[in-house]
Amino acid sequence: YSLSKGKGNKVSAEKVAKITTVNGPSDEVYPTVYTGKVVRPLRSLDPQQAEYQGLIEITEEGTKRGEVYPFAIISLANKTDCLQKGEAIKFQLCTVALTGQKLAYDATPLQRGTVDCVKDQFGFINYEVGDGKKLFFRVNEVLDGVELQPGDEVAFSVILNQCTGKCSACNVFRVSEGVRPVAAPRPDRLVHRLKSITLDDASAPKLVVLRQPKGRDNTKGFTAERKIRQAGVID
The missing domain is CATH 2.40.50.140 (Nucleic acid-binding proteins)
Incomplete structure (x- = not known):
């Protein structure tokens, strides 16, 4: 490629010609599919970012959990995908034959x-x-x-x-996280009633026994002897 300066005195590449193919037949692609999240997007999404490559962290349980791998546009299964920071994806790993770098491969948003x-x-x-x-x-x-x-x-x-x-x-x-339901406040009438209730025994309402329980013959209950009856037999 050749370099040129455009508006804003920014340097850009022109007449770009492909010399070698990355992620081609010579690259070693590992079969394991991982689940991860984007911890740094590509510079195309954040022009203020110094690094061109993005980073993906493996989030699934296993020996590789927490490991971080770089990714580029060639790492995307669909080159039009714009992976945002924090976005969950699934991907494989490959070793680029030209550089020996381990790179994310076939990255797909979940x-x-x-x-x-x-x-x-x-x-x-x-x-x-x-x-x-x-x-x-x-x-x-x-x-x-x-x-x-x-x-x-x-x-x-x-x-x-x-x-x-x-x-x-x-x-x-x-x-x-979604919006959590908030418990509805108690009605004012219940709040005022609770405030008026006191636990002082002196002012608490009292119950007074007016009469003792009696049967129809003016005797105390549970004094008559119960008869043993057989099921299905009526006296």
């Missing part, structure tokens, strides 16, 4: 939706798939052990069960 409900060990996400508008997920598929609540925004991958033919969500990652 699907997004909101949690509809959570019941015991499973829940549902508002996401249109197949004939339904709810996507099933298991609690053990939620990353970082987060307890999801209805309304939380989550990112996830969709997998198809070959036996049942139904889809479900895996690698569920909470992107943001």
Whole structure:
């Protein structure tokens, strides 16, 4: 390529010609698919950023959890995707033969939706798939052990069960918390009533026994001897 200066005295490349292919047949691509999040976007999204490459951190449980790998435009499965900071993605790793650098490969943003409900060990996400508008997920598929609540925004991958033919969500990652319901305040009449109640025994209302319990023959109850009866026999 050749360099030229345009408006604002910025240097740009012209007449760019490809010399070698990256992520080509000579690059070693590892089969393992990881779940991670973008910790630094590409410079194309943040012109103030000094580094050109972005960074992806592995978030799923395992020996590589917390490891960070660079990515570039060539790392994207769809070159038009604009990966934002904090966005959940799935990706593979590859070693570039030309430089020996380990780079993210085939990076794809995860699907997004909101949690509809959570019941015991499973829940549902508002996401249109197949004939339904709810996507099933298991609690053990939620990353970082987060307890999801209805309304939380989550990112996830969709997998198809070959036996049942139904889809479900895996690698569920909470992107943001939903609005939590706020308990309604007590009515003013109840608040005033509670304030007027005192726990002082002297001023508390008292109950006075007016008469002792008596039977129809003016005798105390539970004095008559009970007869032993057989089931189904009427005297």
